[in-house]
Amino acid sequence: MRSLATRYALATTPAEIVEVACLTALSSLGDAQVDTLPLNNAIVQENWSGGHSPNPTWSSVGSNGILLDLRRLDSIAVSSDGSVASVGSGARWGDVYAALDSHDAAVIGARLPTIGVGGSILGGGYHHLSNEFGLAADNAKNFEVVLSNGSLVNANSGEHSDLFWALKGGGPNFGVVTRYDLYTVPVHDAWVQMTVYAPDDAPRLLSAFDEWQRSQAADSKSNADLIISLDFVVLILVCSEPRAQPPAVFQPFSAVTPFQLAIPPTNLTLHQIMTILGSTASGTPARHDYRGHSSRIDTNLTQQVYSFWREKALQVRQATGASQTFVVQHVSQHLIDQASKNGGNALALARGPQQWWTTTIDWERAEDDDLVRSVSIEITRKWERLARERGLHLPFVFMNDASRDQSPLASYGLRNLQRLKQVSKLYDPSQMFQMLQNGGFLLSKS
Numbered sequence: 001m002r003s004l005a006t007r008y009a010l011a012t013t014p015a016e017i018v019e020v021a022c023l024t025a026l027s028s029l030g031d032a033q034v035d036t037l038p039l040n041n042a043i044v045q046e047n048w049s050g051g052h053s054p055n056p057t058w059s060s061v062g063s064n065g066i067l068l069d070l071r072r073l074d075s076i077a078v079s080s081d082g083s084v085a086s087v088g089s090g091a092r093w094g095d096v097y098a099a100l101d102s103h104d105a106a107v108i109g110a111r112l113p114t115i116g117v118g119g120s121i122l123g124g125g126y127h128h129l130s131n132e133f134g135l136a137a138d139n140a141k142n143f144e145v146v147l148s149n150g151s152l153v154n155a156n157s158g159e160h161s162d163l164f165w166a167l168k169g170g171g172p173n174f175g176v177v178t179r180y181d182l183y184t185v186p187v188h189d190a191w192v193q194m195t196v197y198a199p200d201d202a203p204r205l206l207s208a209f210d211e212w213q214r215s216q217a218a219d220s221k222s223n224a225d226l227i228i229s230l231d232f233v234v235l236i237l238v239c240s241e242p243r244a245q246p247p248a249v250f251q252p253f254s255a256v257t258p259f260q261l262a263i264p265p266t267n268l269t270l271h272q273i274m275t276i277l278g279s280t281a282s283g284t285p286a287r288h289d290y291r292g293h294s295s296r297i298d299t300n301l302t303q304q305v306y307s308f309w310r311e312k313a314l315q316v317r318q319a320t321g322a323s324q325t326f327v328v329q330h331v332s333q334h335l336i337d338q339a340s341k342n343g344g345n346a347l348a349l350a351r352g353p354q355q356w357w358t359t360t361i362d363w364e365r366a367e368d369d370d371l372v373r374s375v376s377i378e379i380t381r382k383w384e385r386l387a388r389e390r391g392l393h394l395p396f397v398f399m400n401d402a403s404r405d406q407s408p409l410a411s412y413g414l415r416n417l418q419r420l421k422q423v424s425k426l427y428d429p430s431q432m433f434q435m436l437q438n439g440g441f442l443l444s445k446s
């Protein structure tokens with residue numbers, strides 16, 4: 001039988017090269033760590049539950065390749081003084097909040113339990129408490145990373161500070177993160193309310209949302225999530241401390257009457273809030289996409305784009321059954337300022353309050369892909385054109401909401417893009433992560 005070295009030398013096709021790579025991994029790590037043919041397809045193709053990016057090939061390899069499944073890197077520990085939570089990158093946020101709940105601790109993560117820790121922090125990480133404490137990445141104390149040469153390094157403000165900066169928003173370009181050490185935040189119980197409205201209420205809710213965005217600076221503890229679908233609108237209000245009464249800044253929303261009080265005003269732990277929100281999340285149709293865009297806050301602009309979106313999304317649903325959402329996320333100056341307390345991040349956010357739009361799209365048939373995706377693509381084009389005309393355009397694209405054809409890394413601006421490329425060349429001189437990764441927002445493509 002030929003040795004692995006000989007087989008490697010003789011391998012020419014991608015399938016042969018992958019086979020040798022898999023056998024090499026098997027011989028050095030053993031079959032408890034490495035699955036080869038026949039594969040457990042539930043693991044290889046499982047998506048939308050960790051592996052949460054819907055972009056094809058971001059967390060899957062198709063028929064040729066090696067999938068690094070990090071799910072067993074799921075340890076969660078809190079330092080003895082409670083100030084830092086060390087979280088394995090294969091954990092999901094639901095597990096993290098559950099584990100921290102028993103320590104009376106919390107971190108800034110993402111808002112649904114099924115989202116993976118690994119990718120969401122590398123893209124930034126937006127949470128209900130971000131307007132007060134910043135993005136998840138801005139609350140990282142240390143990243144433990146395996147580099148392309150196999151060495152394990154810790155990147156933090158003292159060691160490898162350039163890599164530390166780059167990992168905060170720079171995505172999967174520098175190494176495989178195996179552990180995140182995250183500063184905990186002093187929040188346990190939070191005030192929450194979730195209401196559901198008829199779709200006809202969406203324009204009035206968007207106006208209320210804009211009014212709240214303008215007054216939010218006065219109360220960075222408040223956060224509102226507005227999720228508009230074709231059939232109903234969900235409003236989730238969170239305040240990062242227990243309250244007996246709704247915070248006064250939420251007053252604009254009281255002008256619109258909900259048809260359902262899904263979570264009556266109450267105080268819950270962050271873990272309880274996440275569990276409830278997870279139970280209301282949609283099922284798992286076969287195909288998914290999302291898309292991101294940003295602009296300054298302007299009611300007329302938002303309303304105009306929303307009515308365009310609704311018309312298009314209804315037409316496409318009639319033709320394909322696709323469901324789509326229209327979601328606006330508030331980003332305050334207070335959020336932006338939190339980056340600088342911890343060595344900065346790669347995002348190069350413009351100063352001043354802004355809104356990050358996103359959509360989640362679910363549909364069934366591959367033949368509908370182009371038609372279904374055309375709605376969000378047209379929306380972002382229209383949004384950009386209208387915003388440019390009014391001086392309200394922002395180039396930033398949030399990586400965690402970005403679709404396969406968007407370029408979040410380029411949206412950070414030339415200076416930061418070049419700095420990210422320098423860090424990549426320093427820590428990955430062979431550019432392995434650019435050449436051998438199947439997908440992902442790569443610097444080589446930005």
Ligand SMILES: Cc1cc2nc3c(=O)[nH]c(=O)nc-3n(C[C@H](O)[C@H](O)[C@H](O)COP(=O)(O)OP(=O)(O)OC[C@H]3O[C@@H](n4cnc5c(N)ncnc54)[C@H](O)[C@@H]3O)c2cc1C
Binds near residue numbers: 171177
């Ligand atoms: C319904 C829904 C709700 C969402 N809500 C939020 C939210 O509240 N806040 C928010 O910020 N985002 C949110 N997201 C976006 C989410 O953060 C991104 O999809 C993110 O990429 C998910 O990370 P993951 O590890 O689950 O994904 P994956 O698909 O596994 O990974 C995404 C990318 O990161 C890379 N990657 C993953 N782990 C590592 C690692 N350890 N080291 C190096 N590279 C790695 C992968 O190679 C891939 O390129 C939401 C997405 C959906 C679909």
